[in-house]
Amino acid sequence: MRPTFMGLETTKRGIMVNQKALDIVGNNISNVKTKGYTRQRLDMVSVQNGGTTHLPTTSIPLAGQGVEAVGVGQIRNAFLDSKFREEYGDVGFYDQRQAMLSEIEAAISDPEVEGTGIKDSLSTLLTALTKFSENPYQETQANIVRSAFTGVAQTLNQYAQKLNTIREQQQSDLAISVEDVNAKLEQLADLNKTIVDEVFTNADYDGTAYGPNELLDQRNLILDALSRYGEVQVFPKDDGGMQVKFNGKVVVDGTGNQYTADSIQIGEDKTSLMWQSDQEQLKLPTGVLKGYVDVLNGASQLDKGIPYYQDKLNDLAVNLAAAFNQVIPNDNGDAGHKVLLEGGEDGTITAANLSISADWLADANYVIQQNPDGEMDNTNVLNMKNLLDQDFTFNGEFTGTFSEFVTYITTALGSDMTLNGSRLEASVTTAESVDESRTSVSGVSLNEEGIEMMTYNKAYQALARMMTTMDEQLDVLINKTGLVGR
Structure with missing residues (x-):
C-alpha cells in the first residue's frame, strides 16, 4: 500500500x-x-x-x-558562441581597417573642390610654365610660376600633415581600445569569482553547472565584445568559472576564488603591443587591434598603411626637387644649378618640409636668365615644363609622370579599400548568419x-x-x- x-x-x-x-x-x-x-x-x-x-x-x-x-x-549553444566570436573578430579587423583607410583617402585623394589637390596643383604649375615660356622675360609670369611651385609644395605639406594627424589620432584611439580590452579582462576575472561563489554543484542537461544566469549573460556579453578586438577562446570549468585565451594567450584563469587577468601594454612607439605578465609581443591573428597595428605600421607594397603612403608622398617630393633643381644653371658660369626646391636644414627632403628655396623666395626673377647677347631665352623654362610630362622611376616601384604617380597612389588606395570592403561585407554577412542561428537557439x-x-x-x-x-x-x-x- x-x-x-x-x-x-x-x-x-x-x-x-x-x-x-x-x-x-x-x-x-x-x-x-x-x-x-x-x-x-x-x-x-x-x-x-x-x-x-x-x-x-x-x-x-x-x-x-x-x-x-x-x-x-x-x-545556449557553445559551438555557435565560438563560431560567432570567430567571425566577429574578422568583422572588427576589416571594419577598423576600412575606417582608417577611409581617413587616409580623405587626406591624400584629390578632393572634389577644384584647385586644392596635388594633381590640380601640378596642372596649375604646367599652365604657369606654359605661359612663362611664351614670355620668359616678364617678372609677373615668373612670380606666377613661383606661386604655382609654392602651391605644389604647400599641398604636399598639407597631405603630410594630415597623414601625421591621422597617425597620432589612431595611436590615441588604439590606446583607448587597449584600455577597453584590459577593462573587459578584469571584468571577466571578477565575474568568474562571483559566479564560482554562487554556482550550484549539480549540472543541468547540457552538462553545465547551474549558476546565476544573469551573471552568465553579462559574462557572455563581455566575451562577445572582446571577440571584436581579437581571437577569443573559452574553456569552461566544472566550478562554473572559465579560462579565457585572447589571441592564443591565457589571459583569464584561476580556480576557486583566485581568478586573475593579464593586461596589454603599449610600447614607446605607441603602436607595438605586449603582455604585462611577460612582455611577450601580442600575436594578432584578427580583430580591431590587428586593424590598428597593420595600418599604423604597414609600410610595404603588400601591406599598405600610413607609413606606406607617407613614403610615397616623400618619393614624390624628392623626385620633384631632384628634377627641378637640375634645370637652371648658376649665373656667371658657376658650376651646378640653381636650387628651386629645398627641404630641412639637414638637406633631407620630405613631403612635410618641401618648400621653394630661400633665394627664389627673395627674388621672383631668380628663374629668369639672359643670354650673353642680352636676349631672353625660354630654354630653361621649356625644360621645366617638359619635366611635368617626363617619366621618372619612383623608388623602383612605379615609372611615369608626377601626375601619373599621384594617380597610381590614389588608385592603389582605392583598390585596397574596395578589396577590404568586400571582405568586410562577407564577414558581416557570415557573422549575422551565425548570430541569427544563435539567437534562434538562445533568444x-x-x-x-x-x-x-x-x-x-x-x-x-x-x-x-x-x-x-x-x-x-x-x-x-x-x-x-x-x-x-x-
Whole structure:
C-alpha cells in the first residue's frame, strides 16, 4: 500500500513546479528585448521512488511521487558562441581597417573642390610654365610660376600633415581600445569569482553547472565584445568559472576564488603591443587591434598603411626637387644649378618640409636668365615644363609622370579599400548568419513562450483539480470508511 497522503504531496509538487515554470516563462517574455539575455528553462525530473532498505522489495508503493525542479538552466549553444566570436573578430579587423583607410583617402585623394589637390596643383604649375615660356622675360609670369611651385609644395605639406594627424589620432584611439580590452579582462576575472561563489554543484542537461544566469549573460556579453578586438577562446570549468585565451594567450584563469587577468601594454612607439605578465609581443591573428597595428605600421607594397603612403608622398617630393633643381644653371658660369626646391636644414627632403628655396623666395626673377647677347631665352623654362610630362622611376616601384604617380597612389588606395570592403561585407554577412542561428537557439520566441505558458497553465489547472480529487478520496477514506453495518 502507498502512504496515505502521498497523492497530496505528488499533486503539491506538480503545482509548485508548474507555477515556477510559469514564472520562468514570464521572465523570458519580460526580457524579450533585453540585450544579451539568454532564454531560461526550468529543468524537471521525476521524483526517485527508491526505497530505504537494501533488501529486495517492490517499488510499486512508492511509484508516482510526481516531479521536482532541479534548476533553472539556459538554452545556449557553445559551438555557435565560438563560431560567432570567430567571425566577429574578422568583422572588427576589416571594419577598423576600412575606417582608417577611409581617413587616409580623405587626406591624400584629390578632393572634389577644384584647385586644392596635388594633381590640380601640378596642372596649375604646367599652365604657369606654359605661359612663362611664351614670355620668359616678364617678372609677373615668373612670380606666377613661383606661386604655382609654392602651391605644389604647400599641398604636399598639407597631405603630410594630415597623414601625421591621422597617425597620432589612431595611436590615441588604439590606446583607448587597449584600455577597453584590459577593462573587459578584469571584468571577466571578477565575474568568474562571483559566479564560482554562487554556482550550484549539480549540472543541468547540457552538462553545465547551474549558476546565476544573469551573471552568465553579462559574462557572455563581455566575451562577445572582446571577440571584436581579437581571437577569443573559452574553456569552461566544472566550478562554473572559465579560462579565457585572447589571441592564443591565457589571459583569464584561476580556480576557486583566485581568478586573475593579464593586461596589454603599449610600447614607446605607441603602436607595438605586449603582455604585462611577460612582455611577450601580442600575436594578432584578427580583430580591431590587428586593424590598428597593420595600418599604423604597414609600410610595404603588400601591406599598405600610413607609413606606406607617407613614403610615397616623400618619393614624390624628392623626385620633384631632384628634377627641378637640375634645370637652371648658376649665373656667371658657376658650376651646378640653381636650387628651386629645398627641404630641412639637414638637406633631407620630405613631403612635410618641401618648400621653394630661400633665394627664389627673395627674388621672383631668380628663374629668369639672359643670354650673353642680352636676349631672353625660354630654354630653361621649356625644360621645366617638359619635366611635368617626363617619366621618372619612383623608388623602383612605379615609372611615369608626377601626375601619373599621384594617380597610381590614389588608385592603389582605392583598390585596397574596395578589396577590404568586400571582405568586410562577407564577414558581416557570415557573422549575422551565425548570430541569427544563435539567437534562434538562445533568444526568446514569443510564439514558443506562448505555447509553454498554455501548457504549464493547463497542467497547473489539472493539478489543482487533482488536488480536489485527492481531497475527496481522503474524505471518503477518513470519514466514511468503516461505517457500513453500524
